[in-house]
Every structure is written in structure tokens, then in C-alpha cells.
Amino acid sequence: MPKLHCCFDLLLTIFRLLLDSLRLIGASLQPRCRLAAENLFLRKQLALYLERQVKPHRAKAATRLALVWLSRLFVWREVLTVVKPETFIRWHRQGFRLFWRWKSKPRGRPRVPAELRKLIAEMAADNPSWGEERIAAELLLKVGIRISPRTVRRYLPPDSGPRRGTSSQRWMTFVRNHAQGILCCDFFVTATASFRLLYVFVVMEVGTRRIAHFNVTAHPSAEWTLQQLREVVTGEESYRFLIHDRDSIYSSEFDSALKAMGLSVLKTPSGWLAIEENDKADRCRN
Numbered sequence: 001m002p003k004l005h006c007c008f009d010l011l012l013t014i015f016r017l018l019l020d021s022l023r024l025i026g027a028s029l030q031p032r033c034r035l036a037a038e039n040l041f042l043r044k045q046l047a048l049y050l051e052r053q054v055k056p057h058r059a060k061a062a063t064r065l066a067l068v069w070l071s072r073l074f075v076w077r078e079v080l081t082v083v084k085p086e087t088f089i090r091w092h093r094q095g096f097r098l099f100w101r102w103k104s105k106p107r108g109r110p111r112v113p114a115e116l117r118k119l120i121a122e123m124a125a126d127n128p129s130w131g132e133e134r135i136a137a138e139l140l141l142k143v144g145i146r147i148s149p150r151t152v153r154r155y156l157p158p159d160s161g162p163r164r165g166t167s168s169q170r171w172m173t174f175v176r177n178h179a180q181g182i183l184c185c186d187f188f189v190t191a192t193a194s195f196r197l198l199y200v201f202v203v204m205e206v207g208t209r210r211i212a213h214f215n216v217t218a219h220p221s222a223e224w225t226l227q228q229l230r231e232v233v234t235g236e237e238s239y240r241f242l243i244h245d246r247d248s249i250y251s252s253e254f255d256s257a258l259k260a261m262g263l264s265v266l267k268t269p270s271g272w273l274a275i276e277e278n279d280k281a282d283r284c285r286n
Contacts, residue, residue: 009061016062024070046081056082064091072194092193099195116145117155124156132156179207181240183232183263187220187247201225203232206243222254233261241266 027035059067059082068091070076080088123135130138132149139145139152175182185203192198199220203213213232217224233239242263244250255265 013062017065020066050081065095068092068095100191112151112155120152120155121157175206178241181238182206182243183212183239184243186245201228203229220249222249222251225249226254226257229258233263240264243268
């Protein structure tokens with residue numbers, strides 16, 4: 001019952017906001033003189049209630065959101081009468097938190113069930129000669145569970161060491177050996193006080209953990225991102241590698257332009273996307 005009641009309140013709030021939006025559209029189509037007269041007429045009536053010190057009812061959620069939204073269109077402090085400015089600012093902050101809670105919902109792939117993670121750890125411990133590809137193949141053949149080798153690698157015990165059959169250099173060894181020549185870049189999202197989304201692009205030197213460059217835009221694109229990297233890689237540095245994720249903004253043409261600048265592109269594995277999205281959501285909530 002409580003869950004059903006919350007759903008009903010949410011639908012009622014959305015309906016009231018839509019109704020207020022239609023009223024605003026209808027009012028915007030009226031002549032300016034008529035709107036000014038109606039505004040003065042309503043203020044005169046409100047003044048009578050203020051003189052009689054009539055206490056208004058508690059504002060509902062839809063009313064608060066509508067007032068916060070309308071306050072962006074004019075100087076609201078001059079006409080605020082039903083509550084104190086501190087109360088109205090608190091409503092604005094509550095709306096800001098609701099907006100960020102909705103924006104910070106976890107995205108990406110769901111986590112592997114705990115039973116499957118435990119099974120992967122047991123298979124790795126019982127069969128030291130099996131690599132992640134063999135474990136993934138055994139899970140598909142014996143249990144009928146389709147899972148990628150990279151996902152298996154994420155859930156291997158940390159003390160299992162390198163698996164046999166993998167002769168390539170481990171990632172951490174590569175980073176330690178080439179840290180001074182590696183750049184990494186990524187976007188994160190922030191919201192202004194007026195709920196406008198901005199995208200912050202950051203480039204960091206892996207060896208020194210120094211922020212080499214950052215910039216902000218409301219409309220990120222491949223051309224804009226490439227220009228930011230051109231400002232970092234001028235040819236006087238010893239940068240050789242660039243790490244970025246598999247976002248659609250990093251297209252094949254984008255990577256080709258980076259290679260022409262003398263950088264080798266290193267993409268994060270697909271299995272890391274869910275971790276990255278969850279980490280970003282946690283940072284936003286905190």
C-alpha cells in the first residue's frame with residue numbers, strides 16, 4: 001500500500017505540472033495589457049489575505065516545483081509573499097537534489113549475480129592452469145551461462161596472479177613502465193543552479209597525476225574534444241599513449257586524428273563501463 005500511495009502521488013504531481021504548463025502556454029498567448037491587469041487584480045486579492053493574516057495551506061510538491069520553475073523567468077524576490085525567501089531557496093535545493101538523484105541512476109551493464117562470482121572464484125582456485133577464456137568456455141559448455149572472458153577477469157581472486165596461457169604484458173606492468181608517456185581523458189557531468197547540464201572534459205598525466213588540461217562545454221562533440229587534445233599535445237612533450245573509454249564521441253575518425261598526432265590509442269575494456277558509470281553516479285550523489 002505505501003508503494004501504491006507513492007506512485008499515486010507521483011502521477012498526481014506530474015498531472016498538476018502538466019496542467020500548470022498548459023496554463024502558462026495559454027497565458028503567454030494573451031495580450032500583454034491583459035496579463036498586466038490580471039496580475040495586478042490577483043495581487044490586490046492576495047493583499048487582502050495578507051492583511052487578515054490568513055495562513056495558507058502547506059504547499060504540495062507540484063506547487064513547489066512549479067514555483068521554482070517559474071522563478072527562473074523573473075525576479076521572484078519582489079513578489080514572494082506566501083513563504084520566506086529561505087523557505088523558497090530550500091524548495092529550490094530540494095528540486096536540485098531530486099534532479100541529481102534522477103540523473104545519477106546507475107547505468108551500464110548490471111552486476112554479475114553473487115552466485116556466479118563465487119563460482120568463478122572457485123573454478124579459478126581449483127584449476128590454476130585455466131585462464132579467463134577457458135573459464136568462460138567452461139561456464140558456457142557445462143552450465144549454459146554466456147559470459148565474456150573480460151568479465152571473468154574482473155571477478156578472479158586478487159591473489160590468483162597471472163593466469164597461464166596469457167603471455168601478454170599485464171596492464172599494471174605496462175602502466176608502470178610507460179606512465180610518464182601516458183595521458184588519459186574523460187568527461188563528467190555537472191549541473192548548474194538552474195539545472196543546466198555542462199560537460200567537463202579533463203586530461204590527466206598518468207605518471208604525475210597532474211591535470212594537463214580541462215574545459216567545459218554544453219554541447220560536446222568529436223571536433224571540440226579533438227581541439228582540446230591538440231592544445232595538450234603540442235609535440236614538445238613525450239606523450240606516446242592516450243587512454244579513453246568507448247564513448248561514441250571517440251569515433252574511428254577521432255582515433256585516426258590522434259594517431260596522426262603521434263599518439264597510440266588505448267581503449268578501456270567494455271567490461272569496465274558498468275564500473276565507471278557506477279563510480280560516476282556515486283561521486284554525483286556524494
